[in-house]
Amino acid sequence: MPVETDFLASLNSSQRQAVQHFCGPLLVVAGAGSGKTRALTYRIAHLILNHNVNPETILAVTFTNKAAKEMKERIELIFAQRLAQEKEGQRLELLPEHQQLKLRSRAYKDITKHLWIGTFHSLFARILRYEINKYQDLKGYQWTKNFTIYDESDAQNLVKNIVTKQLNLDDKKFNPRYLRYSIGNAKNQGLYPEDVASQQPTYRGRVVSEVYQEYQLQLAANNALDFDDLILIPARLFSQNESVLGYWHQQFRHILVDEYQDTNRIQYQLINLLATNGETDKNCLNWENRSIFVVGDADQSIYSFRMADFTILLEFQQDFGDGLPDDDTRTMVKLEENYRSRENILEVANTLIENNSERIDKVLKPTRGYGEDIYCYKAENEIEEAQFVRNQILNLKRENPELDWGSFAILYRTNAQSRGLEEALRADIPYHIVGGLKFYDRKEIKDALAYLRLLTNPNDTVSLLRIINTPRRGIGQKTLDQLIGASQELGIPLWEIISDETSVNTLAGRAAKAVKQFANLIKSYQAHVNQLTAAEILDGILSESRYREDLQNQGTEEAENRLENLKELESAMMQFAEENEDSSLESFLANAALASDLDNLNEGEEKVSLMTLHAAKGLEFPIVFMVGVEQGLFPNHRAIDDPASLEEERRLCYVGITRAQEQLFLSYAQERRLWGSREPAIPSQFLQELPQDLINHSSPPINPRRQQKSHSTTSKKTNPSPQNWQVGDRVFHDTFGEGKVTHVLGSGNKTNLAIQFPGVGRKIIDPKIATLQPL
């Protein structure tokens, strides 16, 4: 049967070109809201179905774990759908639920389980678990496959210790955070400590180099890697070992990279090596049964501060492609049709971004008509601004019953701005803050993980030091200094000292008893690592260490919360064991360091979303408020004098604008409280760069009735298409996927549709509000 039609009928011609791409290089320049995730998922399915590509040979790199998970799910659904048609002659959603589940799990076992989909870090951490013993370090350092992954705070602790304890430098002059950042930068450019010193022959440069060198030694001593190493070490291993590279080059015949504009030089090097097997002459590459397919948008590159380099995307055509002009090239396709936003929103976004110089020419083409006015509100101060947002939300919600709290997002440049907004909303609007504190960053979770890491990797001194006196057991700084001193003199891990009774008795003085007790606790669980499940171990440790008891005794609400979080960690462990058919502690820990949040478990609750503009990338909302659009705040004062940074701020603004589907509100305050004092503020230069005829500077009406046609009937730029919906129409909804119209409710401007979405259920949807693509 023609599988083709299933996939391709709903796509426009550029999307189709991307999805049908088989061998060789292809750059997909995908504007905001242009359906790039569909292009990616459909192409993967297409490779498997129409070109008989083995799923194990597909490597797809995503920007976040969440994106990876979503992609896997969407591919799984495609295959489950196909199984339903093939075996039952029915659409998946029409089958009984148990049948649906059965087909989905079949699709998982046959297909998605075998795909290599994940972030750079998770994919290459996985590869390192196989290969790290083959890595030859310049300094002769060694890691073993049960290495621990240090997060940012672990890494910073390490740096701080090196600065203050080892090198006896003034940590005010050499801020550990600055140093850690410098080391990260060096690693992301593939530099060794020596390179830093020679590149930067100043005192400062020499210090960075020295700290970097010591830092790397300590990581090795702890059998630990930081996030940067997860990319850097594979890249070095691939460069130094032909047979290892050859193996993985053979393995990954089809490489896909999402958010390509946010890759850095090392990530690029890694992808390049895998795709070319180290062949540097472009003309000698053999693309038979092999491809590299990257998707990105230089206009949405907003992470240069962490070494992302969008010129990598701009150079794709030279590196891999045919390098022909845009009209003739066969190695680049642009997705410019935007299915998300109203035409006036897109026009504003397009106009703004044209002020940037370094880009690929690209215009977002509207597929939807004009929407409500874009208001730009001048507030007296940040309090009044927050009130404005609150009132608008309440008003819009009241006037438009189809909107729920989840339809609104408030975007700001800096986290500090969230507070005032929260205060304004708290009383009568449910909201949640996206981003912010991550589950695995919480103190209690980090403590628990430190206990667990110690069991599988006793060399992990950072974790050991974290919990040796948590909860308080009377092991203080003086005792630790003694123990650490001994371990350094003998050149052995701290654990070896602590686990040896004789040494402890000699060194620890009156804390000896406590140290021995602690060591015995760890030892007793180390003995059980392979017999007990991860959750059982955690539960036991929390009790026997009295960690739980300690929290219970505090009796504060905060302590209660921490206990709740620990419970949640336990259930996450059990869930992980179920999903991965492996309940071992090692396997859980290998993933935990790379997992970011469990918070998306609570989705489904309808709440207004508050987040930074950075956190909003990839998301969309019917109504978007962009607040604090002031010179010095947005663009940030640190970016104003540097043209490249200013362009990045402008891209950030572009990202913010293009999050809005229906309506956009901009606002700025004339006076803002900053660190105590009130400072006058002036409107952002970006506001002047917007097409003024599309910006309404007056206050929105008190009861803004949303008359959908207000503009579309009067404007000559109208994009018509008030679609005549009929029962039986098939549609695609960005959130719910494919569905079928079962009822048409009302008529004219008040038409609502009842749509049955497989696996989701029936939803009543206003086609004026939701992004519905007819299929």
Place this chain on the structure above:
DNA sequence: CTCTTTTAAGGTACC
């Protein structure tokens, strides 16, 4: 060793 007071820093953040 632990509790209280002082001091410093406050741009964005994925893994």
Place this chain on the structure above:
DNA sequence: CTTAAAAGAG
């Protein structure tokens, strides 16, 4: 102004 981590007192 606020928050967190470091220094100082009991």
